[in-house]
Amino acid sequence: MDIIHFCHLSESDKRLPVYLTSAGQWNHQEPVHRPDGFASYQWLIILSGEGALHADDNVYSAKAGQAICLFPDVPHRYHAVQEPWQLMFISMEGSLCGPLLAQAGITKSGVFTMLDPVKMQADFSSIIEGAGSSDSHASVECSKLLYALLLDIPMQTQAKQHTRHQHFERLQPVIRYIKEYCQLPLSIDLLAQQAGVTPQYLCLLFKKAFNLRPMEYVNRERIQLSKELMVLEPQLKIQEIAGMAGFEHASYFCTVFKRLEGISPEKFKNSQSY
Structure with missing residues (x-):
């Protein structure tokens, strides 16, 4: 009917x-x-x-x-x-x-x-x-x-399913590299080498797979590392954590952390105290 x-x-x-x-x-x-x-x-x-x-x-x-x-x-x-x-x-x-x-x-x-x-x-x-x-x-x-x-x-x-999956698979060497070395200085050129593509094409792949620029993805991994450090090594100061997570300047680390997590690193660190 x-x-x-x-x-x-x-x-x-x-x-x-x-x-x-x-x-x-x-x-x-x-x-x-x-x-x-x-x-x-x-x-x-x-x-x-x-x-x-x-x-x-x-x-x-x-x-x-x-x-x-x-x-x-x-x-x-x-x-x-x-x-x-x-x-x-x-x-x-x-x-x-x-x-x-x-x-x-x-x-x-x-x-x-x-x-x-x-x-x-x-x-x-x-x-x-x-x-x-x-x-x-x-x-x-x-x-x-x-x-x-x-x-x-x-x-x-x-x-979009298949193309997104293909982009994700193509980025796997880059993602693994970022995960292992995010605490070190990284550049677009260095990341592009891991996938065997040009820096411009790497940016396109990240945009299509994650809707992020490569260095935005790097910063997210660095923030994750900083959170782990705050929990596992609470004696560390914020400036020390920033350096160990790959941020050259603590002020920039604090800016990125607050933008992604919604609170300052200090507040997050204090909230993890047991």
């Missing part, structure tokens, strides 16, 4: 960072042609059959186990190739929709393979059921479910 629910949204609902506008299921998806696109983000999962999506001058095959993401106001059309082409769909808006999709490497309309279709179908079913509820708090509850779904998408799709 076909299902569609439109959400009754208050002004406060529309101020949520993500909120549901509609949700449902089509057991026999009819052809859709939107020359001006659709006003909201849409996420559709294919339950059976196969279809084709035309968007951004590309044609994508979409079959069971895959999902379609449509960005607002982007012209598109889609239709069945092998019937029955059965879909679940959600439409959503809010300031965090784009950034949360971008975390999964999804920055434009397209088709993406789901790593765990059963879980995503269960998540969709919960959202669709919530959208059809007459409860006065239904829209807020749907927003919670939708937010959780969007947070899971990086782990649920292959849009």
Whole structure:
């Protein structure tokens, strides 16, 4: 049975960072042609059959186990190739929709393979059921479910999973080197040599794998080492700890520590006293 629910949204609902506008299921998806696109983000999962999506001058095959993401106001059309082409769909808006999709490497309309279709179908079913509820708090509850779904998408799709893993694997020699020698003076050139790449490409790999610059990663390892030193050798002074963790200046160590940990090294050290 076909299902569609439109959400009754208050002004406060529309101020949520993500909120549901509609949700449902089509057991026999009819052809859709939107020359001006659709006003909201849409996420559709294919339950059976196969279809084709035309968007951004590309044609994508979409079959069971895959999902379609449509960005607002982007012209598109889609239709069945092998019937029955059965879909679940959600439409959503809010300031965090784009950034949360971008975390999964999804920055434009397209088709993406789901790593765990059963879980995503269960998540969709919960959202669709919530959208059809007459409860006065239904829209807020749907927003919670939708937010959780969007947070899971990086782990649920292959849009970014494989490339991120490849970048991580490529950086393993560098990561091991930093772990072992973070207390020593390190440079971008030296780190790049460990992976056999140029310094510029090393920066790109770190950005794609960790969303950090290489020296930011080094500083995080140094802060971890400093915390271990504070716990294991409480007699050491902050300036001594800074030097042993690889920081040339204690003042810079204190700045980095507070930025990453939220408290000063002194407060952290005192909190570890037994």
